Amino acid sequence: MSFPDLVPELSRLMPELRGRLAANQPMADLTWFRVGGPAQAMFTPADADDLSYALAHLPSGLPVTVVGVGSNLIVRDGGIPGVVIRLAAKGFGGVESLGEGRLRVGAAALDKRVASAAAAAGLAGFEFLSGIPGTIGGALRMNAGAHGGEMADIVREAHAVGPDGMRLVLSLADLGFSYRKSAVADGVIFTAAVMAGAPGDPGEIAARMAEIARHREEAQPIRARTGGSTFKNPPGTSAWKLIDAAGCRGLRVGGAQVSELHCNFLLNTGDATAADIETLGETVRRRVLETSGVVLAWEIKRIGIPL
Numbered sequence: 001m002s003f004p005d006l007v008p009e010l011s012r013l014m015p016e017l018r019g020r021l022a023a024n025q026p027m028a029d030l031t032w033f034r035v036g037g038p039a040q041a042m043f044t045p046a047d048a049d050d051l052s053y054a055l056a057h058l059p060s061g062l063p064v065t066v067v068g069v070g071s072n073l074i075v076r077d078g079g080i081p082g083v084v085i086r087l088a089a090k091g092f093g094g095v096e097s098l099g100e101g102r103l104r105v106g107a108a109a110l111d112k113r114v115a116s117a118a119a120a121a122g123l124a125g126f127e128f129l130s131g132i133p134g135t136i137g138g139a140l141r142m143n144a145g146a147h148g149g150e151m152a153d154i155v156r157e158a159h160a161v162g163p164d165g166m167r168l169v170l171s172l173a174d175l176g177f178s179y180r181k182s183a184v185a186d187g188v189i190f191t192a193a194v195m196a197g198a199p200g201d202p203g204e205i206a207a208r209m210a211e212i213a214r215h216r217e218e219a220q221p222i223r224a225r226t227g228g229s230t231f232k233n234p235p236g237t238s239a240w241k242l243i244d245a246a247g248c249r250g251l252r253v254g255g256a257q258v259s260e261l262h263c264n265f266l267l268n269t270g271d272a273t274a275a276d277i278e279t280l281g282e283t284v285r286r287r288v289l290e291t292s293g294v295v296l297a298w299e300i301k302r303i304g305i306p307l
Contacts, residue, residue, distance in 0.1 A: 001038075001307070014057045017050065019046045032070055033074060035273055039080045042083075087108040087137060088108055097121055104193075107140070124201075124205055133228055157194045158190055160189055163187035225267060255268060274304075281300075
């Protein structure tokens with residue numbers, strides 16, 4: 001399917017826009033699951049000023065959705081109406097040292113790249129990021145964590161743009177981090193963060209990152225079409241244990257499958273639709289509720305409209 005083309009009207013309303021606008025951008029090309037319908041209008045801003053200008057001039061009521069590299073995302077088969085904003089590494093992927101153990105990191109910087117930059121600077125505390133397949137913007141939005149660390153441990157402040165185009169600087173308290181979420185309003189778009197670590201031994205940091213890489217290779221289907229961990233861990237237990245106990249390991253719906261290797265991962269085996277993957281996830285949630293009484297909460301973000 002395709003949406004009516006918004007680009008000519010948006011271009012007229014925003015003559016000073018420097019970023020790229022594209023109509024009916026196929027989102028299946030941009031998500032790790034490789035499923036989903038198009039974005040009605042995809043906007044890739046040139047930099048934070050360009051993003052601020054666009055948000056200040058977009059028509060009132062037009063839906064705005066922000067995506068990263070698509071690693072923790074299901075785009076439904078009907079696509080995403082309105083404007084989809086995707087920050088590119090060229091304008092938002094920088095990593096620079098501020099001294100005193102601090103890094104200023106762009107929201108489009110890959111988590112793994114930030115971990116490597118911190119290691120090169122002899123900063124400990126960033127190692128967990130090497131095991132998270134996404135960008136800093138997404139990590140800020142969900143207080144991403146793994147292997148004993150989370151964003152709340154290393155973030156000192158975040159830079160963002162509000163839905164009205166206003167530039168914002170958010171303190172750690174403003175971010176309101178809790179388990180796998182922040183308290184920042186959905187319409188706020190992160191552009192950068194200031195993060196801090198402690199001086200560490202480069203050899204020990206490298207060894208820790210190698211250990212995380214080995215664990216991911218052995219325990220997770222990282223080479224498959226997947227979206228990472230599907231459900232949040234309930235208090236006191238692991239989602240994968242509940243899913244396994246409910247008999248869902250290897251369960252299939254259409255072209256979607258619960259991973260045999262790690263059953264908190266859903267897979268596109270080759271011909272899945274977004275509906276297959278989401279239906280499989282809801283089937284897993286229902287079976288876990290029936291067998292354990294626990295309601296699993298989605299960790300993967302699901303956006304767009306069904307066909």
